[in-house]
Each structure stands twice: as C-alpha cells, then as structure tokens.
Amino acid sequence: MTEGPLSDRLEPQVASLTGTTSRRRRFLDGLFRFATIASVGVALLTLGALLVDIFLQGRPRLNPDLLSNMPSSRPERAGIQSAIFGTLWCVGLTAVVSLPIGVATAIYLEQFARRDRWYVRLVELNIQNLAGVPSVVFGILGLAFIARGPLSWGFTVGTGAMVLTILVLPTVVIASREAIRAVPSSFVDGALALGATRWQAVWRQVLPAAIPGIATGSILSVSRAMGESAPLLLLGALTFVTFNPTGLDSGYTVLPLLIFKYASDAKQELHVVAAAAIIVLLVLLLTLNTTAIMLRNHFEKRRH
Amino acid sequence: MKVPTTGECLLKKIRYLLAALVFASTAGLVACSKSDNNANVASGGTANSASPGAKLTGSIRVDGSSTVTPLIALAAEDFQAKNSGVTVTVGTSGTGGGFEKFCNGEIDIAMASRPIKEKEVDACKSKNIEPLELIVANDGLSVVINPQNDWVKCLTVKQLKAIWEPGSTVNNWNQVDPSFPDQPLKLFGPGSDSGTFDYFTKEINGEEGATRTDYNPTEDDNVTVSGVAGDKGALGYFGLSYLLENQGKVKGIAIDSGNGCIAPSTETVQSGQYKPLGRPLFIYLKPESAHRPEVKAFAEFYFDNQDAITKEARFVPLTKEQLAKADEELAKIKSQ
The missing domain is CATH 1.20.5 (Single alpha-helices involved in coiled-coils or other helix-helix interfaces)
Incomplete structure (x- = not known):
C-alpha cells in the first residue's frame, strides 16, 4: 500500500x-x-x-519603610501600613462570611433543591444575574442599606467587608456549584444505596471530592475583592487614616484607594509611592492566586 | 480495621475548618450589629466625659473637598502624633459629597472649596445642624498653559469667558486674539463634582456650572497637568498648589479683571488683587461636635499652625483679619 x-x-x-x-x-x-x-x-x-x-x-x-509607615502627605514619610491592614481586614472578613454562606448555598442548590420549584429557579436566575452586576451598584446598595438606612453601620470596615461579601457571594456560589456538579452522581447514589442519609452523602463524599474546585474558585473570587475599589469609594474608604482598623466599627482605607489618592496628589514624589504600593498590591494578589493553585494541585495529587 | 491515611485526616480537618467557619461567620454577623451599637454610645460618651487637661480621646471624622484635603490631612497627621488617643479620618468625597454627609450627621467637620449653598444649609437645618463656618486658607485658582506657549502672558476675564462659556466655538488661539498664532486650542479642567469647577464657572461664566462641555474634564488635576504639558496649544485651570508643584511642566498666566494683569501669588491673593479667581477655602464644624474637647483641640491646633501647614501644602496662608476672625469664632465655642 x-x-x-x-x-x-x-x-x-x-x-x-x-x-x-x-x-x-x-x-x-x-x-x-x-x-x-x-x-x-x-x-x-x-x-x-x-x-x-x-x-x-x-x-x-520599595523598602520596609513603605510597609511600616502610615500614610502621610509628606512624601519622605509616606507609607501604606493602614491600607494593607484595611485590605486584609476587608478581604479576611469577606472570606470568613462569604465562603460558608456561598458553599452552603451551592450545596443546597445542587443536592437538595428541586429544580421544578419556581422559587428555586428564581434564586438561580438571581444568582446568575447578580454575578454580572457592576460592582459600583453593590456600593450604592451598601451606601443605602448598610452604611445608612436600616443597618446604619456608618462608613466602617464592617460595612466595606459586608458589601464586598455581597459582591463576591454570587461568584463563590457559582464556582462552588461547578465544583460540586463535577463530582460524579454515582458517589451520592452509592452512599444512599448503602443507607447513608443525604447529609452524610454530601458531607462525606461530595464535599471532600469538591473541595479543590471550591477552594480554587472561592479564593479567586475573594482575591477579586482585594482589587475592588469602586464600591468602597462610596463607602468611606477613600480616606486619610493613620491607624489600623481596631474593630468592625473602625474607619479604614484599602490599598487600591490609597494608590488612587497618592497618584492624584499634587506632589510628584507621592506618585512614586503610588507605584510602589501597586507592586505591593500585585504581590498580595499573586500570593492569593498562587495559594489557590497550590491548594488545587495538592488536593488533585492526593485524589489520584 | 482500616487505618486512616494522612489524606483522610486532612479531609477531616478541612471539614472541621468549614464547620468552624460557618460558626464564626454567624458569630461575626451578630458581633457586627452589637459592636456598632457600642460604637455609637462610645463616640458620644467618652468624648463628653473627658475633663479639660486630661488626655484627649475619641475620633474625629472629616470629609469633603479634595482641594482642602491636603491641608487637613497634614494637620491630622501632626495632631495625632501629639495626641495618640485621638483618631482623625479625612475622607475625600468632594465639597458637595462632604456637605451631604455633614448634613446627614455622619461627620464632624466638612471641608469645602466654596461657601455652603442655601440648599445645603436648609438640608442641615432639617437635621438640626447649624454649620459653623471657618476659613482655613486661601487659594488662587490658576489658569495654566504649555511652557512652549510664548504668545500668552495674560488673559482678560472677557477672553476667558469667550473660551469657556457654554456653546463657545473658540477652537483656535487666533480666535481668542487675532495677534495670536494659528494654533488649535485644547482645553482641560476639573469635572462637575469639584468645588474648583463650581467656583471657576461662577466667576468666569457668571453662572455656577455653566461651561462649554467639549473639554477634557477630570477629577484628578494631575491629568490636567499632563494634558497641558503635552500639548503646545493647551489651556487648563486648577488650584495654585498644582501650579507650584509642577513648575516647568506648565506655566501660569496673569489674569486681567480690569485693573491690569495680576499673576497668582501669596501677596496678590492675600491682598485681594488676584481677582476674580482668588478664593477662600473653608471647613464647617458641627456645633455638637465642636463642643467635644478633641474636636475643639483639633480646630485650635489647625489655626495655631495654619501658617506652616498652608505653606507646606502650597496654599496661601490666612490674612491677619481672617485669622483673628477664626480665633474669635473658636473662642465663642469655648465659652459655651
């Protein structure tokens, strides 16, 4: 041939x-x-x-002074410490509140909810839509209902974190749902066939298998909160503060907004500080994203 | 029996961690609402109970004009260095945004680059807030051009109006004055959220907010600086400090309001000769807050150091009369 x-x-x-x-x-x-x-x-x-x-x-x-000094209008003394702590507070609180709620929502929607009920479909539709809403809209919502209005928490780090939570929640839910859906249904079927309750099947079979995906997706969405500036602009984060947050009711600023502040200052020397702060923010973001990737690799290796 | 592997142990740990997170978040939500109530009590309570001479404590919330922010931020920095028990937050929401928060009772001091408007006074009064006005510094709104522009030294108010008024079709320097060369005119200036914009439009175009719209508006005056620095035919305006910080990149011009060409400087602004673009900058105190020792101390600290602060932030210091008036107003608070 x-x-x-x-x-x-x-x-x-x-x-x-x-x-x-x-x-x-x-x-x-x-x-x-x-x-x-x-x-x-x-x-x-x-x-x-x-x-x-x-x-x-x-x-x-780019030196240790940058990290240890508080913000200042005097370029030689200007640092970013309170903004780093403000960012860590916001992102930390956001993670602590949004992860459990988000994962629990995803479990409900994937494992317990009945698709043929109108309210389940309504919830699903809303989550999909909320994930696409521009972040500044969440800022306005937070201004009207959390900073002012019914909750009246004021322009505090608690308010900022709560709005960021609402902001990332839809993406956390969607990422977690994807991860849970990727677990073969035979896992649940098998567990149920052996007499496990639905809860036991989810807790012992589905969740462990879904954790790599949940962790990666969630960390990536939480790291989005770290770079977020638009909603916090409305919630009092564009502020000159020379102290770290001491509680949920503390005044605060975050890195993206301090960068904005330094970059728009009349003094040229402060623009250099802004550039240095951008590098710090990038390093923080990369650290978070690397953690996400390492977590995923770690769990995937263990599974096989 | 099956011996658990490390993997299973890890999984267990993670499940406990998840459970702990659920618990923590619920606890956190409860704590959030609680601590907020405490905070409201604390900010009112501790401040009033501090006796004179005792270490000052409490928090002072300032917000408003981005033009005034550098002044108050400097004062806040130095004041906190001396009084470690006091926290001062200086927000930048713009003059209008500052008044909104001020009249909502959310801040103690509002910063403004123009006097409070009738409308805003009414909004304050409806919440029983009687704003106490203090002049903190003077500023000379500066009109700037590109350093390569060698044909303009001075513009009259009339020429500025012809350039900036609504519907203006002046797009070339030779339309401003026939003796000027044929060079396209590019305009830069602040956006409508700015007190500087309000002031300029009122003084030059005769009506606040009235301006041609086909210019490059920005909330960041550095954009105006780089815009003007990058185009030979550019013209822009902003506060004096941006001109002084960017000597060589942009060039200031003199303004003729009928009494000859006057360039902006400490002397011409203080004497009132730099018309009509010399302007005072303000802070507004909430009376309730002004009675709190730390807020009063902060205001006094500012006026005791205004000369150094205004010079460091590149503004024009208060005149003797302005300072005397401010001291008088502050003294009134003390006696109450």
Missing part, C-alpha cells in the same frame, strides 16, 4: 472535500498558529511593559 503518514494519504480526499490544495491548507494552518501566538504575545507584552514600567517607577520607594 501507500507509504507516508496518514494525513498525506488522506490528502486527496480532504482536498476534494474542501476544494483547497494541500499547500494552501498548510499555509492557513501556519497562519492560524501564528495569529494565536501573536495574540498571546500582545497580551503578555502589554502586561510585561506595565509591570516593568511600574517596577522602575516604584523601585526607589
């Missing part, structure tokens, strides 16, 4: 089907490959250029 690879042998048939010659197809194939690589290159180059630019700008102020 004929020699050579399969693709060569099929060439005449393919050519007759698509009406193109072999050379032309190879050329298109190469062109497509080049286009995809170029796309990746453009994205990476832009990111790289931004990072290099920010790093060069911020390097003079």
Whole structure:
C-alpha cells in the first residue's frame, strides 16, 4: 500500500472535500498558529511593559519603610501600613462570611433543591444575574442599606467587608456549584444505596471530592475583592487614616484607594509611592492566586 | 480495621475548618450589629466625659473637598502624633459629597472649596445642624498653559469667558486674539463634582456650572497637568498648589479683571488683587461636635499652625483679619 503518514494519504480526499490544495491548507494552518501566538504575545507584552514600567517607577520607594509607615502627605514619610491592614481586614472578613454562606448555598442548590420549584429557579436566575452586576451598584446598595438606612453601620470596615461579601457571594456560589456538579452522581447514589442519609452523602463524599474546585474558585473570587475599589469609594474608604482598623466599627482605607489618592496628589514624589504600593498590591494578589493553585494541585495529587 | 491515611485526616480537618467557619461567620454577623451599637454610645460618651487637661480621646471624622484635603490631612497627621488617643479620618468625597454627609450627621467637620449653598444649609437645618463656618486658607485658582506657549502672558476675564462659556466655538488661539498664532486650542479642567469647577464657572461664566462641555474634564488635576504639558496649544485651570508643584511642566498666566494683569501669588491673593479667581477655602464644624474637647483641640491646633501647614501644602496662608476672625469664632465655642 501507500507509504507516508496518514494525513498525506488522506490528502486527496480532504482536498476534494474542501476544494483547497494541500499547500494552501498548510499555509492557513501556519497562519492560524501564528495569529494565536501573536495574540498571546500582545497580551503578555502589554502586561510585561506595565509591570516593568511600574517596577522602575516604584523601585526607589520599595523598602520596609513603605510597609511600616502610615500614610502621610509628606512624601519622605509616606507609607501604606493602614491600607494593607484595611485590605486584609476587608478581604479576611469577606472570606470568613462569604465562603460558608456561598458553599452552603451551592450545596443546597445542587443536592437538595428541586429544580421544578419556581422559587428555586428564581434564586438561580438571581444568582446568575447578580454575578454580572457592576460592582459600583453593590456600593450604592451598601451606601443605602448598610452604611445608612436600616443597618446604619456608618462608613466602617464592617460595612466595606459586608458589601464586598455581597459582591463576591454570587461568584463563590457559582464556582462552588461547578465544583460540586463535577463530582460524579454515582458517589451520592452509592452512599444512599448503602443507607447513608443525604447529609452524610454530601458531607462525606461530595464535599471532600469538591473541595479543590471550591477552594480554587472561592479564593479567586475573594482575591477579586482585594482589587475592588469602586464600591468602597462610596463607602468611606477613600480616606486619610493613620491607624489600623481596631474593630468592625473602625474607619479604614484599602490599598487600591490609597494608590488612587497618592497618584492624584499634587506632589510628584507621592506618585512614586503610588507605584510602589501597586507592586505591593500585585504581590498580595499573586500570593492569593498562587495559594489557590497550590491548594488545587495538592488536593488533585492526593485524589489520584 | 482500616487505618486512616494522612489524606483522610486532612479531609477531616478541612471539614472541621468549614464547620468552624460557618460558626464564626454567624458569630461575626451578630458581633457586627452589637459592636456598632457600642460604637455609637462610645463616640458620644467618652468624648463628653473627658475633663479639660486630661488626655484627649475619641475620633474625629472629616470629609469633603479634595482641594482642602491636603491641608487637613497634614494637620491630622501632626495632631495625632501629639495626641495618640485621638483618631482623625479625612475622607475625600468632594465639597458637595462632604456637605451631604455633614448634613446627614455622619461627620464632624466638612471641608469645602466654596461657601455652603442655601440648599445645603436648609438640608442641615432639617437635621438640626447649624454649620459653623471657618476659613482655613486661601487659594488662587490658576489658569495654566504649555511652557512652549510664548504668545500668552495674560488673559482678560472677557477672553476667558469667550473660551469657556457654554456653546463657545473658540477652537483656535487666533480666535481668542487675532495677534495670536494659528494654533488649535485644547482645553482641560476639573469635572462637575469639584468645588474648583463650581467656583471657576461662577466667576468666569457668571453662572455656577455653566461651561462649554467639549473639554477634557477630570477629577484628578494631575491629568490636567499632563494634558497641558503635552500639548503646545493647551489651556487648563486648577488650584495654585498644582501650579507650584509642577513648575516647568506648565506655566501660569496673569489674569486681567480690569485693573491690569495680576499673576497668582501669596501677596496678590492675600491682598485681594488676584481677582476674580482668588478664593477662600473653608471647613464647617458641627456645633455638637465642636463642643467635644478633641474636636475643639483639633480646630485650635489647625489655626495655631495654619501658617506652616498652608505653606507646606502650597496654599496661601490666612490674612491677619481672617485669622483673628477664626480665633474669635473658636473662642465663642469655648465659652459655651
């Protein structure tokens, strides 16, 4: 029979089907490959250029003093300590409140809820929609109902964290649902067949298998809260504070907004501090995301 | 019997962790609402009980104009260094945003780059807040051009109006004055949330908020700086401090309001010669708060140090008369 690879042998048939010659197809194939690589290159180059630019700008102020000093209008003394703590408070509280509620919601929707009930469908529809709502809308909601209005918590770190919680909750729910849905239904069926209750099946079979996905998705959505500035702008975070939060009712600022403040200051030297603070924020974000990836790898390795 | 593997142990731990998280979040929610109630009591209670001479405690909430923020932030920094028991937060919601919070009773001091409006006074009164006005510094609104622009040294108020009034079609410098070269005019300025915008439009165009709309508005004056620095035919305006901090990148021009060309400077602003763009900057105290020793002490601290603070923040210090008036107002609070 004929020699050579399969693709060569099929060439005449393919050519007759698509009406193109072999050379032309190879050329298109190469062109497509080049286009995809170029796309990746453009994205990476832009990111790289931004990072290099920010790093060069911020390097003079990238020292321990930056982390330990409080914000100041005097460039030589200006630091970001209260903003780091403010950010950690907000993100920490957001994680502590949103993860249990989000995961519990996902478990209910995936394992207990009956799809044919109108209220279940309503909840699902709302969660999907809420995930797409611009974050500033949550800020307005928080301003009207949490900072003022019925709850009246004021412009405090508690308010900020609560609004961020509402903001990330839909994404946490969706990520957790995906993770739970990925667990084969045979796990539950098997457990139920052996006499386990629904709760036992979920708690001992589904959750352990779903944890890598839940952890990754949740950490990624919580790390979104860390870079969030629009809703907090409305909730009193654009503030000059020279102390760390001491409780939920404390005044606060967060890194993205302190960066905004430094960058819009009249003093050029403070723009350098802003650049240095951007690097710190990036490092914090990368740390969170790396944790997410490591957690996933850790659990996946164990499973196989 | 089956010996549990490390993996199963880990899983168990994680499940306990999850359970703990559920518990913690419920506890946290309860604590949230509780601690808030406590806070409300505390901010009223501790402040009033502090006797004169004792260590000051409490928290002072300031919010408002981004123009005034650098002044009050400097004062807050130094005041807190001396009084470790007091926390001062200085927010930047803009003059209008500051008054909204002020009249809502949410802050102790409002910062403003224009006097309070009738409407805002009424809103305050409906909540039984009688704002106490104090002038904290002076500013010279500066009109700036590109350093390469060598044809303009001075503009009259009339010319500025022709450029900035609503519906203006001036798009080239030779339309401003026939002797100017054929160079496209590019305009930069603050957005409508700014007190600077309110002031400029009122003084130049005759009506607050009235302006042509085809310019580059920004809430960040640094954008105006880089815009003007990057275009030979550019024109923009902002507070004096941005001009002084960006010498070489932008060039200030003199303004002629009928009495010859006057450039903005400490002297011309203080003497009132720099018309009509010299302006006072304000803070407004909530009377209830002003009686609290730490708030009063903070206000006194500001006026004791206003000369150094205004100079460091690149504003124009108060005149003797303005300072005397502020001291008088503060003395009235004391005697109550």
